[in-house]
Amino acid sequence: MTPAGRQKLAEERLRKLVAYARQNSPYYSNLYKGLPEKWELSDLPPVNKPDLMASFDQWLTDRSVSEEETALFIGDKSNMGKCMNGRYLVFTTSGSTGFPLTVLYDKTCMNISSALSVIRSYARKEDLAAFIMNGKRTASVFAEGFYLGSGSIAYQLRRMPWKKGLMKNLDVRMPITDMVEQLNRFLPVMLGGYPSGLELLAEEQEAGRLHIAPTVIMTGGELLRDDVREKLTKAFGGFVQTNYSCTEGGIMCHECVNRHLHLNEEWIMIEAVDEENRPVPDGTMSAKILLTNLANKVQPFIRYEVTDRIVMHHETCGCGCQAPWLEIEGRRDDILQFEEGVRIQPLAVYAQLKEVPGLKRFQLVQKERNLLELRILAGDPRTVYQKAERILQDFFMTNGVRVAIIAGEELPQIHPKSGKFKHVVGLK
Incomplete structure (x- = not known):
């Protein structure tokens, strides 16, 4: 599609989402009471995590689901990868700002997030071809629990149990020696995880204790610094890339060969704003972003405040992708x-x-x-x-x-x- 075509599609999806939220979510019905008939995105009041958490039951568009029910569901670890009531995957955010949030995906929302991940995750076509030709074994190193990363893997393995020989998640809490042993047995073709965790595995590889040769290394959840990218490339030999995702928005951006994070703009809207939610110009670091996820109807995120600081770009990228791209100031927790x-x-x-x-x-x-x-x-x-x-x-x-x-x-x-x-x- 042309950029104009994608923007038109996103606008149509936004209007359908807002109409659905107004009709089915008491929270949004009340929030949008004074909305003009011909509204623009900027007319929609921003929302934030504390307010939404305080009104959880009123926020959801399925009136049969409650915060108490979801809390009981995620309180049982055996439910990882299961759909609550046969309908909803339940995730929790990482709580990088200090306060985690429970997020529901229906199957359509999960399918869209998965499709964006599969179709657009590879910056180079040759890496996807090599991944397929070399056996498609994927190992990830994420925190095990109801998080988007490990929870999605658990969901896929429940749906397709025959993939157990092809997909594996190693809990970040596992001792590094055990992790190395399992990876040496599994020999992943794709290795994914947090940059800080993969950096430690790169050191194991350089020391001669780890012996793997992944075709591609996919990072996420933290800022991928240039020095860590180069370290991973040197240690493993595969192509290293990252993405921009969060539980509330799913896979929001995919990285190209120029290391630009291109927005999946037909499903995600990201506004770069200042502290007062006013738009900042392209090329300027924002104070935060306002996120709109056009795929999630059961728990709408419409102009939702996220504390990530970004620089938005609309100029042409040499990779050929015409979608806007951004730079992000990511998490910087220390090893x-x-x-x-x-x-x-x-x-x-x-x-x-x-x-x-x-x-x-x-x-x-x-x-x-x-x-x-x-x-x-x-x-x-x-x-x-x-x-x-x-x-x-x-x-x-x-x-x-x-x-x-x-x-x-x-x-x-x-x-x-x-x-x-x-x-x-x-x-x-």
């Missing part, structure tokens, strides 16, 4: 390195603490190599801290590390200059 020489990726720590009941927000600060300060926000700080400290100690011991953990006197802090939040802060 922890200890006296024993062990290195732990930040999202493995997050995956541990995500399991602590009552923990609303945390920040783990490395004061010395084996001295950590745990700052928490919780309704019952003493009890929650004790549970969190015990879980972390067990986790580090499993990975061969002895640490001292002290309770932080401060609450989790944002960076005073950037305004960004880190869950895991390592030594510089």
Whole structure:
């Protein structure tokens, strides 16, 4: 399609989504009461996570589903990859801003997200051809749970059990030695995961303990820095690329050979805005984005505030893709390195603490190599801290590390200059 054709299609989908939300979601019905008959996107009031979370049951367009029901569903890990009530996949966000969110996908929404991932994920056609010719074995290293990455894999394996020999997810909390052993047996053709985790695997490959030769390395969930990209390329030999996705929006952008993140604009709308939700010009770093997911009708995200900072571009890209592209300032949590020489990726720590009941927000600060300060926000700080400290100690011991953990006197802090939040802060 031409750019104008894709924009027209997106506009048609937006109007259908808004009409559906107004009719079936009490939250949006009330929010859009004063909407003019001939409205534009900018007329729609932005929404944010705290407000939507506070009105969860009124937000959903299926009146038979409740927040209590979804909480019970994800409370049972055996439900990973299952559809609640036979209709909805249930995911939780990673909580990179400190507060996770439960998100429902119906089968159409999941199919659209999967199709965008498959059809547009490869920047080079030869990599897709090589992936198919070399056996299509895919290994990923994500936090296991009701997250978009591992949850989608669990869903696909339930739908197509014959793919168990072709798809594997390794939990980021797994000791690196076990991870290396499994990857050496599986020999993936495509390797996916968080850049910080894959960086540790690259070091295992360079040390001669890991012996894999993936055709392509797909990263996501964190910023892929240029130095890490080059490190992965050198260690594994395959083509390294990334994408831009989130649970609320699915696969929002795919990367081209010029390392530009092109927007899947017929299904996703992204507005680069300032703190007051006013549009910023192309080439200017935004304060945040407003996201509209045109595929999700059961839980509409329409002009939804996301704290990611981006630079939007509409100029022509030499790759041939005519869709707008963007640059993103991604997560910058730190890898922890200890006296024993062990290195732990930040999202493995997050995956541990995500399991602590009552923990609303945390920040783990490395004061010395084996001295950590745990700052928490919780309704019952003493009890929650004790549970969190015990879980972390067990986790580090499993990975061969002895640490001292002290309770932080401060609450989790944002960076005073950037305004960004880190869950895991390592030594510089």
